[in-house]
Amino acid sequence: MKGYISEQIRNVILLGHGGSGKTTVVESALAATGAISRLGKTEDGNTVSDYEKTEIEKGYSIQTSIVPVEYQKSKINFLDTPGFFDFAGEISSSIRAAEAAIIVVDASAGVQVGTEKAWDVCKKASIPRIILINKIDKENVNIEQVVSDLKAKFGTSVATLDDKDALSEAIAETDEDLMEKYFSEGEFTDEEFSKGLASGIASGDIAIVLTASSTKGEGINEFLDAILRYVPAPTSHAPYPALNDKDEEIEVKVDPAGPVAAFVFKTIADPVIGKISLIKLISGTVKHGQEVFNPATEKPEKLGAMFFRRGKTQSEAPEAVAGDIFAATKLQYTHTGDTLSDKHNIIKFPRVEFSQPSLFMAVEPKSKGEDEKVGTGLNKLREEDPSFIIERNAETSQTLLGGQGEIQIGIIITKLKERAGVDVDLLDPKVPYRETIKGTADVQGKHKKQSGGAGQYGDVHIKFSPTQEEFEFSEELFGGSVPKNYVPAVEKGLRECLIRGPLSGSKVTGIKAVLYDGSYHDVDSNEMAFKIAAGLAFKKGIEEAKPILLEPVMHVEIFVPDDYTGDVMGDMNKRRGKILGMEPQIGGGQKLVAEAPQAELFKYAINLRSMTQARGSFTMTFERYEELPAQLAQKVIADYKAKQEAAHEGH
Ligand SMILES: Nc1nc2c(ncn2[C@@H]2O[C@H](COP(=O)(O)OP(=O)(O)O)[C@@H](O)[C@H]2O)c(=O)[nH]1
Ligand SMILES: [Mg+2]
Incomplete structure (x- = not known):
């Protein structure tokens, strides 16, 4: 692929409901421009964009891929995204690399949830959008109806290019001078119209609607023309907010002659090539072999292998200019979300904010002793894809995965198996119940063992009552019934019991314990014996003091x-x-x-x-x-008891 200057580049992200035809649109654009001779099909697993193993198996996209299309002396970098819901994270990250979005709508399905979500995402990112009604070849398609539904949903600034009245009104809405002109003269000159339209689209105020059949290749050239014409070149993008080495706010202009500033928006782990970082160069020009600096990890990185990727194939990139997207392989210290800049001119772009995970599942290795492998494997995957979270719950001793849905979590554990070679079960998370008491108890805990040799003797009387604190301990001993040097052992024994309560094995809170009496033996008493005695008292005390969950x-x-x-x-x-x-x-x-x-x-x-x-x-x-x-508490307690007994029998 030849090099392009910044003005000749367009970066667009394809959004829309799953199945609307995004991947096929890209395929069709490649065919229309002669880059491929035969149109692949997503269900046959032979498209340029859906190349990943799981994508081929499933027949739909699960990750963003980049597919440059060379057209009319320009290069359009298509970012083909998976459907919404589970893959919101992919989209939040890759939208950063685009100057405009194409929202693909299935003509036979009309406005779908994925269409609405796409619109919302674009609005939030304030990114220009073009709507492409695809599949117009299908039977019983009513394009006018789809357009009017789009207008009803998203406003009157949504219009087809031949709807000059609607567009003129929309243009007038964008600017006061234009508004005045439009009302006094009733129309715009051609020049005012096209200028007004271009700036209305660029500002996101106007969304034009195009139509196509990507399987038949109809409307694809017009679609590509519209992108070149109406999608702003990267150099027209407003300066990007960033921080410098002193964490002061700065703005980075898109300028090939500026300082190097690049944003890593995706990481791919290719089974053959290894790690591939997809990078949007915001400012500067980088050459193959150049050294850049990663302020997040404070490490220099050599761009030893730079490529332009198209789906899974790649061609060497001797250099890349501001506004372009390129791939670098084998960056050692760089993860998704990092910025690369010049060591002497540090620039840091803000990190992508991912939506909170809405689904948590627990992962457990199928074979014992592989917890560490699971942990390191998951952490590695997160460097690629920071849109999910890993949480260790100390109370339930489970590792939880948080993501946007079952499909995302399923794909993570499939990758874990492929990369780290560890098989895990996905389970429902355990509820971190807690145990406490509502009443009081006054109990004795006595540990006595006298079987030959050295014996064991510890005896304590403890009062238990509720408190707002997690745990309170005091002693009110008289006359040396328990020698003072054993008191810390008693407290320690009680504290150890808080970790796993007697009812359900959960953490115990809100317990006040007063050690007030006991007895000891001159020879057989020791710290261990008093610790054990305290544990016995604790169990009895909790059970007698109206315990609850x-x-x-x-x-x-x-x-x-x-x-x-x-x-x-x-x-x-x-x-x-x-x-x-x-x-x-x-x-x-x-x-x-x-x-x-x-x-x-x-x-x-x-x-x-x-x-x-x-x-x-x-x-x-x-x-x-x-x-x-x-009632529910009884069930939890019974389940715990059954599990304990089963474990005992197993021994
Ligand atoms: N009839 C018809 N089918 C299409 C068209 N574009 C895509 N499809 C089919 O719609 C299905 C989903 O397409 P795909 O590109 O995977 O959708 P994506 O999920 O948005 O990427 C596939 O079976 C495509 O062959 C089109 O223009 N006309
Ligand atoms: Mg797709």
Whole structure:
């Protein structure tokens, strides 16, 4: 592939509902420009863009791929993305590399959830957009209807290129002078029109609608023409906000003669080539072999192997200019989200903010002793894809994976197997219950063993009562019933019991213990014996002091279109949840504020999706611990007991 100057480059990201034809549009553009001779099909696994093993198996995209199309002395870098929902993270990151988005709509399906999500994402990123109605070859397609649905959903600034009236009005809306002119003269000159249209699209105020059949190759040249004409060249992009070495805010202009500043928006682990970093060069020009600096890891990196990628194939890139996207292999210290700049002119672009994970699942190695392998394997994967999170829950001793859905989490563990060679089970997370007491107890713990040789003797009397603190310990001993030097051992014994409570093996909190009496033996007493005695007292004390289980309760905010509020509220009741309030949202729909036990929410991401045709979304945060209703508590305790007994029999 030859080199292009910044002005000849266009970077567009393809968004839209899964199956609308994004990958096929790219394929069709390659065919239209003579880069390939035969159109591949996603279901046959032979497209340029869907090249990854899992993509070929599944027949749809699971990651962003870059496919440059050379057309009319220019290069259009298409970023082909997977559908929404599970892959929101991919999109948040790769949208940074584009100057415009193409929202692909299936003509036979019309506006779908993925179309709405694409629009929202573009609006949030304030990125220009072009809508491509694809599959117009299909039977019973009504393009006018789709256009009018688009207008109804996204506003009147959405218009086809032949709808000169609608476009003129939209252009007038973008600028006061133009508005005045339009109303006094009733129309624009050709020059005003095309200038106004271009700047309206560039600012995101106007979205033009094109039509195509990517399988038949119809409308593809017009589509490519429109991209060259209306998508701003990288050099017209506003300067990018960044930080310098002193963490002062600076702006980086897109300029091939400027200082080097590049953003790593994706990392690929290729089974043959190894690590590949996909990089958007914002400023400067980099040459093969050049040394750059990574301020995040404070390491220099040599761009020893630079390529332009097209799907899975790559051609050597002797240099890359500001505005272009290139690939570098074998960068040692660089991860997704990092900036590369000049060592003497440090620039750091802000990191991508990923949405909070909505689904958590626990991972457990299939064979024992592989926990460490799982941990390092997952951490490695996260350097590639920071859109998921890994959490170690100390209370339940589980490793949790948080992501946007079952598919994303499934793909992570498939990769874990391929890369780290470790097989894991996906389980429901355990609820981190806690144990506490509501009443008081006064008990004795006595440990006595006299079988030949040295014996063991420890005896304590302890009062237990509830407290707001996690744990309180004091002694009110009289007359040396327990020698002072054994008191720390008693406290230690009690503290060790807090880790795993007697009812459910959960953490124990809110316990006040007063050591007030006991006895000892001159020869057989020692610290260990008193520790054990304290443990015996603890178990007895908790069981006698009206023990209860506490469960975590979450604060949940759910965003749903109006049609679904009834169902979502009803469902919350079934989950032992409480709706605390409802706020209408500016863009339509409602925010429901609720509280519900965590135990009822593990699969909520999946349930809410199916309840709302994927139109709902939610966030949740821990709120507090609350008493678990007795009936449910009995079940948890019985389950724990059964497990303990089974473990004993196993020995
Ligand atoms: N009839 C028709 N089918 C198409 C067209 N474009 C794509 N498809 C089919 O739609 C399905 C989904 O296409 P794909 O490109 O994988 O969609 P993506 O998920 O948006 O990337 C595939 O079976 C394509 O062959 C088109 O213009 N006309
Ligand atoms: Mg695709």
